[in-house]
Amino acid sequence: MVLNLANKGNLDSPLIVWNRSPKRAEALGDLKVHVAASLEEAISKADIVFSCLSNDEAIKSVYEAALKIPGGVKGKIFAECSTIHPDTTRELEKMTKEAGAVFVAAPVFGAPAAAIAGALVFVVAGSKAGIEKISPYLQGVMGRLVIDLSDDPDVGKALILKVTGNTIILGMVEALSEGHVLAEKSGLGTENFEKFITALFGASPYLPYSKRLTTGDYVREEPLFGVDLAAKDARHALSLAKASGTTMPITEIAAQNLAAVKEELGASGDIASIYGVMRKKAGLPFIEKK
Structure with a gap:
């Protein structure tokens, strides 16, 4: 800026x-x-x-x-x-x-x-x-x-939009992480799953985030979207949902996975590190050594 x-x-x-x-x-x-x-x-x-x-x-x-x-x-x-x-x-x-x-x-x-x-x-x-x-x-x-x-x-409406919008990013990373792990465990392969991402969502943030997962860029020294910031956004969204009388199940699951990221990587964890958590749950190493 x-x-x-x-x-x-x-x-x-x-x-x-x-x-x-x-x-x-x-x-x-x-x-x-x-x-x-x-x-x-x-x-x-x-x-x-x-x-x-x-x-x-x-x-x-x-x-x-x-x-x-x-x-x-x-x-x-x-x-x-x-x-x-x-x-x-x-x-x-x-x-x-x-x-x-x-x-x-x-x-x-x-x-x-x-x-x-x-x-x-x-x-x-x-x-x-x-x-x-x-x-x-x-x-x-x-x-x-x-x-x-x-x-x-x-003025709070601007932040309601911002916080709610960030749950879309969080949900996207959660869905990509789950999809790529399933693709690997089922034998489909992450390359084939990424072909689908490219075909349907190539002009959106889905593909760059997908490539961060498949290239191992979900673990890095300097996070692009730090785990603490992502967790803070999730807390705010869940607080808003509770006050409004609704629920956000996807955000709740992602928040739990962000807590696991923090436990695994500390403050250097990234929102994309959710992929490592999903891999670990499936019996795969947190990050595949290249």
């Missing part, structure tokens, strides 16, 4: 960047960015603040600090892109408004490769004026599409 915003955002001045892990921000030194020494510096110099953090606790702690900087934040626009519980988003909106600033919920769909390619899908809700201000930096810069939910006054 930073890469595309800095290079394609037509900014009048360098993009201000702050990260809780300073080394990550410093690694952007070759871009047209200014790495802020503190959160206070970053917020005080910005008119629009995009934020994207790993979980609800992290984003709440950052907002609590950001909204209390000396000089205040009146009139600033806060666009929040994290995948968090809808109730957390509603809380952030309330805090932001009380501080005199403008809040926009703007969660994104897309893997790291989509972010690098500027192909994210944004879901926006909240202040229409705020959305209008950030729009030049969304479609065509950081994203390829914007889903606008601003006609609904509830």
Whole structure:
């Protein structure tokens, strides 16, 4: 997101960047960015603040600090892109408004490769004026599409869509993992099963995820969709389902398998590592040594 915003955002001045892990921000030194020494510096110099953090606790702690900087934040626009519980988003909106600033919920769909390619899908809700201000930096810069939910006054709806949408990815990985294991155990072979995936779903995320399984890329040093993030999304979805009086059996099963991934691989586990869990349940090694 930073890469595309800095290079394609037509900014009048360098993009201000702050990260809780300073080394990550410093690694952007070759871009047209200014790495802020503190959160206070970053917020005080910005008119629009995009934020994207790993979980609800992290984003709440950052907002609590950001909204209390000396000089205040009146009139600033806060666009929040994290995948968090809808109730957390509603809380952030309330805090932001009380501080005199403008809040926009703007969660994104897309893997790291989509972010690098500027192909994210944004879901926006909240202040229409705020959305209008950030729009030049969304479609065509950081994203390829914007889903606008601003006609609904509830900013939480953007996160309901985001969390529910992520269960589709989780269910897809679960189904692919089950299918590939059955193909191997039944003698059909994963290559033949992948031919079917290619024929029917080649233009969708199914094929890239399938290839991650068949090439062994479901175990890696740096996860593409970390197990902790995937498990957090599943918890949020199941919480929403319970509060709404419904159930999500596929998500429940996938959540159990994510817990097994965490036990097997720790924090380096990936959502695609569910395949290893399914293999192990079937009497196959977690990962096939090539």
